[in-house]
Amino acid sequence: MLASTSRNVVRRLKTAGRSAGCQWMRAELSTSVPCRDTAARAERPSFPCVDQHAARQSRILSSLTHAPDPCDTGPEVPYARPSPQSYQTYHHSQPLPLTYFEPLPELDIAYETWGTLSPARDNVILLHTGLSASSHAASTSQNPAPGWWEKFIGPGRALDTKEFFIICTNVLGGCYGTTGPASSDPTDPTGKPYATRFPVISIFDMVRAQFTLLDYLGVEKLYASVGCSMGGMQSLAAGWMYPDRVGKVVSISGTARSNPSSIAMRFAQRSVLMADPNWNKGFYYDGLPPHTGLKLARQIATITYRSGPEWDIRFGRQVRELPDEAKARDPSLPRQPALCPDFLIETYLDHQGEQFCLKYDANSLIYISKAMDLFDMTLPALTSLNLSLPPPSSTPPDSDAVSPHQPAHLSSHSGSKSHPPPPNPAPHLPDLAAGLVPLQNIPVLVLGVQSDILFTVEQQRELADALRMAGNERVSYYELGGVWGHDTFLLDVQNVGGAIRGFLS
Amino acid sequence: MLASTSRNVVRRLKTAGRSAGCQWMRAELSTSVPCRDTAARAERPSFPCVDQHAARQSRILSSLTHAPDPCDTGPEVPYARPSPQSYQTYHHSQPLPLTYFEPLPELDIAYETWGTLSPARDNVILLHTGLSASSHAASTSQNPAPGWWEKFIGPGRALDTKEFFIICTNVLGGCYGTTGPASSDPTDPTGKPYATRFPVISIFDMVRAQFTLLDYLGVEKLYASVGCSMGGMQSLAAGWMYPDRVGKVVSISGTARSNPSSIAMRFAQRSVLMADPNWNKGFYYDGLPPHTGLKLARQIATITYRSGPEWDIRFGRQVRELPDEAKARDPSLPRQPALCPDFLIETYLDHQGEQFCLKYDANSLIYISKAMDLFDMTLPALTSLNLSLPPPSSTPPDSDAVSPHQPAHLSSHSGSKSHPPPPNPAPHLPDLAAGLVPLQNIPVLVLGVQSDILFTVEQQRELADALRMAGNERVSYYELGGVWGHDTFLLDVQNVGGAIRGFLS
Structure with missing residues (x-):
């Protein structure tokens, strides 16, 4: 069965390679491919995973309510504190x-x-x-x-x-x-x-x-x-x-x-959080919180909460597939990967970080994770x-x-x-x-x-x-x-x- | 031996607690300690681990040499390319x-x-x-x-x-x-x-x-x-x-x-790198590189390069001790921990990141780590x-x-x-x-x-x-x-x- 599958793959792909011209001929080392898609290359790619940080910042900014009270100590804390x-x-x-x-x-x-x-x-x-x-x-x-x-x-x-x-x-x-x-x-x-x-x-x-x-x-x-x-x-x-x-x-x-491995993982979280310019050495309560740093920290934390075997079973190497992307794509061509989250394990971590970053106070994460390290x-x-x-x-x-x-x-x-x-x-x-x-x-x-x-x-x-x-x-x-x-x-x-x-x- | 050690600790600490007044009495729940050190609390703490990002940025800025040639494509790449x-x-x-x-x-x-x-x-x-x-x-x-x-x-x-x-x-x-x-x-x-x-x-x-x-x-x-x-x-x-x-x-x-665990660790690295404002969606070659993001990424990577058992042996729970700090400190009082790197495992990761962040190109890390994920x-x-x-x-x-x-x-x-x-x-x-x-x-x-x-x-x-x-x-x-x-x-x-x-x- 395998041999026949392999032969089919070779046959099908050789045909695909010919019909798609220079773009999709691979593996043959000396194939000379003179064409270029200069227009496509000159264009700057989009990075929705980076744009979302700025978009989140705008959302927070517009939701911050300033009380007119002169004793006001600043805007409401931006994380979802329970009533x-x-x-x-x-x-x-x-x-x-x-x-x-x-x-x-x-x-x-x-x-x-x-x-x-x-x-x-x-x-x-x-x-x-x-x-x-x-x-x-x-x-x-x-x-x-x-x-x-x-x-x-x-x-x-x-x-x-x-x-x-x-x-x-x-x-x-x-x-x-x-x-x-x-x-x-x-x-x-x-x-x-x-x-x-x-x-x-x-x-x-x-x-x-x-x-x-x-x-x-x-x-x-x-x-x-x-x-x-x-x-x-x-x-x-x-x-x-x-x-x-x-x-x-x-x-x-x-x-x-606490052992040094777990300290290392919490240190990595604190480091990305404290490097967020919004963190401002912890004094962000009258401004914008370090939501991006907190998201990145939570992504790292989430890696430590489950296990490789679970991800093997749950996500494996599956990738996200947007419906319009799938429709637009020639099925004979390989799916083009993105530098933003693409594998389901990536979109999962991204989602966990996004969910958390406005629900929790960044300084609390720093102090409590440090207390864990010190134990x-x-x-x-x-x-x-x-x-x-x-x-x-x-x-x-x-x-x-x-x-x-x-x-x-x-x-x-x-x-x-x-x-x-x-x-x-x-x-x-x-x-x-x-x-x-x-x-x-x-x-x-x-x-x-x-x-x-x-x-x-x-x-x-x-x-x-x-x-x-x-x-x-x-x-x-x-x-x-x-x-x-x-x-x-x-x-x-x-x-x-x-x-x-x-x-x- | 243990029993005698424990009794000594209790005796010594009870004495220390009394002599140090309100500051160092612990564990006794109902001890009423009315004093406050307001001056110390009002002072904003320093964060050398955060300041170093700005200091590095200044160093890079001053080292970038602009050639007078009108065909100049920007400053020299800031990472140490071999001759x-x-x-x-x-x-x-x-x-x-x-x-x-x-x-x-x-x-x-x-x-x-x-x-x-x-x-x-x-x-x-x-x-x-x-x-x-x-x-x-x-x-x-x-x-x-x-x-x-x-x-x-x-x-x-x-x-x-x-x-x-x-x-x-x-x-x-x-x-x-x-x-x-x-x-x-x-x-x-x-x-x-x-x-x-x-x-x-x-x-x-x-x-x-x-x-x-x-x-x-x-x-x-x-x-x-x-x-x-x-x-x-x-x-x-x-x-x-x-x-x-x-x-x-x-x-x-x-x-x-590549399995999802390793993709997760590389995703975490790419995420912190791409969130660095200097990254600028990859177009940083005529400006400042995302040195902070690259440092943070390398810290995360370094965690995956060794093992917990090695860190147990090599660092354990040892902390850094600056000579002047040790001299200034009352030996009867506990060492005050810092939110910046303090355990040797933290200073090690910090050092590894610092060493790497001007030796390598951030975009290369993104592309090559992605190629690994895709394999x-x-x-x-x-x-x-x-x-x-x-x-x-x-x-x-x-x-x-x-x-x-x-x-x-x-x-x-x-x-x-x-x-x-x-x-x-x-x-x-x-x-x-x-x-x-x-x-x-x-x-x-x-x-x-x-x-x-x-x-x-x-x-x-x-x-x-x-x-x-x-x-x-x-x-x-x-x-x-x-x-x-x-x-x-x-x-x-x-x-x-x-x-x-x-x-x-």
Whole structure:
């Protein structure tokens, strides 16, 4: 069959080559082709993918509304902030201590809740978000739009609202109601936004902010701290900072130590964003936002959220085909490729960037992605931060008691049940175990995905190993297959949801 | 030991917290810290990583020399083009047929050679480059600077100059002496550069250009076609287009079909480049080049050239430390992180981008990376290009003869000796095998690297499998370990060089 196909191709193409004249004769090296299409060459090509940046800029410019109020602090923020009616806000009027810089004088925390708080206030799950998510994890009566974890929250779901009272906040540094770089700087006499006067924050700072809300709500102890991606970091940090106030910890596709690969990908995003002239060193709130830089950054981020195998299946090498283009084209001639997005994988990334670039604040991306980079729970790193190491929870494990601060197997591998000991354990594994000692007595679910290129499966194994080395005997560990990569936590309701439900019950 | 360390940390930090007052008290949730450093917050931070773009722009501006000649076609190209005396140039005055567009009216090919051409002209190795390399693969008497493959070329080396005459060209579309977007457009009345009037080219077009040079040099048949990365693509394409003129094919970390992951990474690079206002839709040759976009693009590319495990070993989570910074800092306080490059992985990527952005032409990056994306040797793809499928070389293999166009094992796996049959062979594998039939009778060395994230090891296995399915019984296949990723071909003289030497002898 193949031989005959090949012969047909050769025959058909030789004919096509002859009939199309000089334009389409190929592969024959010495074919002399004297004709030129000078008119076509002299014409400058069009680049719709470049023009769209200017078009977007014009749209934003015309939509910016300037209030006549002399106290106006500039135009409305150009990204789609949710209506303040769609979430609750807690105003914390006390300073919030920070890891690296002087305290924030005050802060707002936007949050939403699902389910009913028990009279004993002992059924609370604190849900932590990834980088760019708002507090809107699931639909509410105030905001019926589906949330980012819609299928995981509700009666009988992974986070069961018949049983639990679930709280999700917009993270410190974010732009969906919680204090971040776009918020008014209380120390600025004109009340202008912080912009890059906002201090560099840490994952620990995000968690500390969330616990001011728990104090306000009178929640002394969480039933569980649950998070995915950066939320997994926060979840671990919550158990570490407040071991007596966290009953269980869930980390889905998170890590206790950002590795240089993931820092590299986030650095690339920050670099393209900060190079956008509109970024203006972060002071763009009274002008045009760096929408092009944010689009380019999101394109890069999107590459890390899925996996090569998924794109092989979903897009392969397919190209976009505009109907009029297809009609106009002589079917015997090859399709002419473009330098603008052409393959479906390109139009997909372009679309993801375009969708995001007016929905999020560029400075929030910079600060929160930096906080992710800085996250490192090895003991030397924690020591260098002057973060005082809290004692482990006073509740001993169900099995043989382990002394506080006395890891059970620091010198030998803990013998994970769900995966074999690492052949070449990372040199920082003992340091990570030492840093995780405060989590010793808290049951922890670690779930990772083998196709994840951002929070790799090696990091998941390392986390589970380190927790066990730290003496934690209640570590549940799962690896998921599939091709969804890092985004599995948003998509795989059956496996991710099932593991969480089982662990929480 | 750990327990005592932890207790010391807690004790030391509690003391430090007290002595440093409000600034460094952390982790204690309810600590009320009323002080503010308003002066520090009101100050706008500095961003040297952003300022450097403007500084670079000023440097370029002042270095651009305008000739007084009225026929001047603009300032000198701002990237460091090698001296024309350092390479030879062949001017091909006939049109060169192209895959997608009308022929190029004429072209120059820059090339360098090593070794001595045998009287029978039968000892020629054509060496193909990766994306951004020049013809300067190794030092010559005209240009004693080390080349990009210095340690692989010379007496007794992988490409042995005692035995072979090695030719390396700058690729079509490049900017180091061969015709590309920066070349004068012969159809432009003022002789201005093509810029983006340059046609989109294919890997096949690059090879066709190289064979005009071989014709000029009177080389009827190559001893071998050798290439790494994009050079591997060209090497396969040379064997495919001219099966009777290529004795052996070497593909190191190449592929016969670009996958969507690699297209995504190159798309991200093109996007940031084309969004640079200096890019000006490609018409920047009489002004400032898109140096910032090119730097950002190179940063992204660099991420794909090495591997996470290498960065873990080489950089880990180390940060840069400026001597005066370290001196000024109170050692009891945490180091304050910056939003500009701070981790060594960031300063490394920044440095790589900075080094590259004035050494290369942005339009060449766009055109050549696009040609890589377009490369697909499956039969349906070749058919859609109207590339006529040449017959296999007339030389039958040493072992049992295989009929031309009659693949030996198209329906069953060929039983690779060096790796097990793929558990889930890609659905396009039979199509790729059908496309590779013209290479049936040419010995092919396929070498890949397990840590390569750009040209993955799965693609190497796929290529070897497809060649065998196409009936090629002389496929040599090796996989290398190590942590150098895609760049292994530049670094691993022992293993890469050894495999080539063995295969060529």
